[in-house]
Amino acid sequence: xxxxxxILATLMLVSAACSAAAPAPQQSTEADITLSGAxxxxxLWHALSGPQQVALDAMVKKFNETNGKGITVSALxxxxxxxxxxxxxxxxxxxxxxxLAHAYESFVADYMKADVVVDLxxxxxxxxxGLAKASQDDIYKGYYDTNTFPQYGNRxxxxxxxxxxxxxxxxxxxxxxxxxxxxxTWDEFEATAVAATKKDASGKVTRYGxxxxxxxxxxxxxxxxxxxxxxxxxxxxxxxxxxxxxxVLQMYDRMxxxxxxxxxxxxxxxxxLAAGKLAFFLSSTSTLPFMKDLADKAPFSWSIANLxxxxxxxxxxxxxxFGANVAVFKSTPEKQLxxxxxxxxxxxxxxxxxxxxxxxxMPVRKTAADSQxxxxxxxxxxxxxxxxxxxxxxxxxxxIRGQQDIRDVIFNMITEVITGKSTPxxxxxxxxxxxxxxxxxxQ
Amino acid sequence: MAAEVIPAxxxxxxxxxxxxxxxxxxxxxxxxxxxxxIFKILPAIAAFYMSLFKWDxxxxxxxxxxxxxxxLYDNSLRSPDFWRSLSTTFTYVIFTVPLEMAIALVIAYxxxxxxxxxxxxxxxxxxxxVTSLVAAAAVFxxxxxxxxxxxxxVIGLIGMGxxxxxxxxxxxxxxxxxxxxxxxxxxxxxxxxxxxVLSLVTIWHYMGYQIVIFLAGLSNISSEYYEAARLxxxxxxxxxxxxxxxxxxxxxxxxxxxxSIGVLRSFDSVxxxxxxxxxxxxxxxxxxxxxxxxxxxxxxxxAALAFILTLVILLFTLVQFRVLGRRVNYG
Numbered sequence: 018x019x020x021x022x023x024i025l026a027t028l029m030l031v032s033a034a035c036s037a038a039a040p041a042p043q044q045s046t047e048a049d050i051t052l053s054g055a056x057x058x059x060x061l062w063h064a065l066s067g068p069q070q071v072a073l074d075a076m077v078k079k080f081n082e083t084n085g086k087g088i089t090v091s092a093l094x095x096x097x098x099x100x101x102x103x104x105x106x107x108x109x110x111x112x113x114x115x116x117l118a119h120a121y122e123s124f125v126a127d128y129m130k131a132d133v134v135v136d137l138x139x140x141x142x143x144x145x146x147g148l149a150k151a152s153q154d155d156i157y158k159g160y161y162d163t164n165t166f167p168q169y170g171n172r173x174x175x176x177x178x179x180x181x182x183x184x185x186x187x188x189x190x191x192x193x194x195x196x197x198x199x200x201x202t203w204d205e206f207e208a209t210a211v212a213a214t215k216k217d218a219s220g221k222v223t224r225y226g227x228x229x230x231x232x233x234x235x236x237x238x239x240x241x242x243x244x245x246x247x248x249x250x251x252x253x254x255x256x257x258x259x260x261x262x263x264x265v266l267q268m269y270d271r272m273x274x275x276x277x278x279x280x281x282x283x284x285x286x287x288x289x290l291a292a293g294k295l296a297f298f299l300s301s302t303s304t305l306p307f308m309k310d311l312a313d314k315a316p317f318s319w320s321i322a323n324l325x326x327x328x329x330x331x332x333x334x335x336x337x338x339f340g341a342n343v344a345v346f347k348s349t350p351e352k353q354l355x356x357x358x359x360x361x362x363x364x365x366x367x368x369x370x371x372x373x374x375x376x377x378x379m380p381v382r383k384t385a386a387d388s389q390x391x392x393x394x395x396x397x398x399x400x401x402x403x404x405x406x407x408x409x410x411x412x413x414x415x416x417i418r419g420q421q422d423i424r425d426v427i428f429n430m431i432t433e434v435i436t437g438k439s440t441p442x443x444x445x446x447x448x449x450x451x452x453x454x455x456x457x458x459x460q
Numbered sequence: 461m462a463a464e465v466i467p468a469x470x471x472x473x474x475x476x477x478x479x480x481x482x483x484x485x486x487x488x489x490x491x492x493x494x495x496x497x498i499f500k501i502l503p504a505i506a507a508f509y510m511s512l513f514k515w516d517x518x519x520x521x522x523x524x525x526x527x528x529x530x531x532l533y534d535n536s537l538r539s540p541d542f543w544r545s546l547s548t549t550f551t552y553v554i555f556t557v558p559l560e561m562a563i564a565l566v567i568a569y570x571x572x573x574x575x576x577x578x579x580x581x582x583x584x585x586x587x588x589x590v591t592s593l594v595a596a597a598a599v600f601x602x603x604x605x606x607x608x609x610x611x612x613x614v615i616g617l618i619g620m621g622x623x624x625x626x627x628x629x630x631x632x633x634x635x636x637x638x639x640x641x642x643x644x645x646x647x648x649x650x651x652x653x654x655x656x657v658l659s660l661v662t663i664w665h666y667m668g669y670q671i672v673i674f675l676a677g678l679s680n681i682s683s684e685y686y687e688a689a690r691l692x693x694x695x696x697x698x699x700x701x702x703x704x705x706x707x708x709x710x711x712x713x714x715x716x717x718x719x720s721i722g723v724l725r726s727f728d729s730v731x732x733x734x735x736x737x738x739x740x741x742x743x744x745x746x747x748x749x750x751x752x753x754x755x756x757x758x759x760x761x762x763a764a765l766a767f768i769l770t771l772v773i774l775l776f777t778l779v780q781f782r783v784l785g786r787r788v789n790y791g
Contacts, residue, residue, distance in 0.1 A: 099755075103754050106517065106754075106757055109517060109518065110518075127517050127757050128517070130516055130517040130518060130757075131517050131518040279607075280606070280624075280627065281607075282601075282605055282606060282607065282627065285607065421755070421756065422756065429739055429740065432629065432737075432738055432739050433629075433739060436624070436627075436628070436629050436630065436738065436739070437630075438629060438630065438739065451537075454536070454537060455537065458537060
């Protein structure tokens with residue numbers, strides 16, 4: 018069995034390599050087979066909980082009832098993303114993988130060390146089971162980019178699933194009180210945050226302008242928004258340690274010293290913004306349901322906006338694309354095809370719109386915006402549309418090996434600055450050197 | 461004695477006695493052997509095997525002791541992490557164990573005296589130990605919360621400014637000195653405030669266990685010594701330092717050894733309170749093992765580090781026995 022799978026995988030690799038040279042339609046037998054209609058059970062491990070799990074379960078139920086090919090998907094929650102990753106690593110050791118798993122890019126890069134992930138390129142392009150050209154182009158390009166792995170021969174190793182992006186949450190009431198619009202540039206942002214800061218008689222801050230993020234993704238988003246890049250063109254060194262990255266740290270440092278910024282614990286920033294104790298925070302669009310809940314309980318005016326940018330040129334604006342994907346593991350040709358058919362179905366316009374309106378994740382296709390389901394949802398939750406309109410600006414973070422450790426380096430760099438342990442310059446120098454060393458080690 | 465009920469022919473021929481008695485004996489120890497074998501010994505052997513390979517998600521090339529030397533001196537990314545975590549671990553021991561033992565001994569001594577409600581107090585002090593540390597940590601995270609925490613409110617009453625506690629990477633002595641306007645050199649900064657809070661929570665949790673052990677030790681000291689000392693006119697203080705402490709030394713030594721090993725290999729308290737942060741100032745060796753194996757998927761390196769930690773604990777315990785063991789008064 019294992020031998021067979023290995024031979025098949027090698028054949029697929031060879032055929033993929035050949036097709037790269039000649040762009041003729043792929044002749045991959047595995048992707049072009051037909052399901053006989055005999056029952057095929059597949060398991061999906063995921064990290065969704067609460068209302069998002071309910072949303073996924075409803076989609077899975079619908080697929081199981083309507084696919085007409087005998088496919089039954091079982092969706093199983095495996096805890097949070099870290100636990101899911103750890104369980105999948107364990108399953109690789111034990112040889113007991115599910116057919117599909119929810120995964121971040123860095124997870125997929127690790128799973129590929131064991132060569133257990135199916136190349137979805139052949140399935141996507143299959144004339145029998147794949148997507149037509151127009152349908153492929155309807156899916157955002159950034160979603161292909163992030164699932165295509167340069168370290169593994171630019172293969173498409175995962176598929177967009179629960180997507181989101183980094184945005185700025187704004188308390189409109191605070192801005193109205195100080196008479197300022199939503200800032201469009203970083204200078205405006207800093208000035209507005211300072212203006213929003215209030216102190217009591219003893220000098221204790223009672224309202225902050227900005228809640229610092231120590232998570233690497235928001236640092237990366239700010240580097241993008243200031244016009245910088247994250248990696249050098251050859252992917253061998255980092256690029257965030259340039260002037261844009263330094264500007265982020267210097268802003269944190271100034272805001273820390275003048276009291277307009279603070280380090281929230283956990284998810285406090287959500288309650289703080291809702292309680293009018295904070296003007297801005299950066300977060301994922303998937304924070305939306307939590308803010309909506311808070312606003313439903315104690316109404317206040319809030320919105321989602323793009324991060325302040327270095328340029329007003331809309332074509333050059335940028336933020337970070339977030340969210341997890343789904344990877345298919347090597348099993349039998351039937352199960353692999355069944356897995357592909359499920360994720361293909363999930364990303365069809367109707368399902369994409371439906372899932373977006375119930376899970377609050379972003380649809381994976383542009384035409385989802387035309388669906389009545391999403392229009393109805395946006396009429397009730399305008400912030401959903403505000404987030405959707407920003408997808409076009411979102412770019413993925415690097416998906417190369419070593420990225421997970423580099424995230425820790427960035428986290429420590431920011432912590433050093435906002436706890437006053439290092440100056441921005443010193444912290445950036447140390448972090449840049451360490452990150453490049455990690456990349457060299459991971460080559 | 462039991463041999464007398466065994467028929468003579470069986471007793472006299474060892475070749476036949478062994479299977480019957482032997483099988484019985486083996487059956488009795490089998491459940492324990494299976495559990496220990498499957499859950500302790502086999503994994504340890506497997507981990508040692510892993511530690512000899514590059515095991516990056518899957519088994520790779522044989523490295524011999526390469527993973528070990530990477531941690532000790534060979535790899536410029538790994539070995540600074542190891543030495544730093546080792547120093548953090550021992551700092552954690554130094555700031556936890558002596559204080560924990562001193563408090564436990566004092567409380568045990570008080571609880572040993574005849575007083576009303578002694579049983580209630582004994583139960584109360586034991587409660588933290590039976591409380592799940594993970595559940596308690598959730599409460600402590602709130603108590604030490606930088607913005608809304610109870611502790612900051614309390615120290616605010618005496619005019620101290622709010623602290624970041626579990627989020628504070630700066631050293632304890634550095635913070636104290638800076639409140640007097642003095643800047644200390646880096647090597648004098650002391651453990652991070654986060655590590656100090658971690659020590660306090662650890663003390664709170666394990667104290668009850670040590671009190672019970674000390675109480676048992678105290679009740680083992682014959683009351684005749686105390687009566688004789690009182691007849692001779694010894695003061696309470698003399699009785700404590702000349703009789704109680706020396707005769708309690710086997711217990712003290714036991715508590716010291718067990719507490720040190722406990723802190724050296726503690727994981728859950730650090731994991732739930734700080735997860736190794738802020739700025740890695742609470743990244744103990746066990747946390748580094750966890751990060752390496754389960755967050756970076758470098759199982760070979762992680763397994764090697766676990767074995768290095770085992771050796772360190774073994775060495776430390778041997779030193780304890782050599783240096784302190786001979787001072788113990790076994791009466």
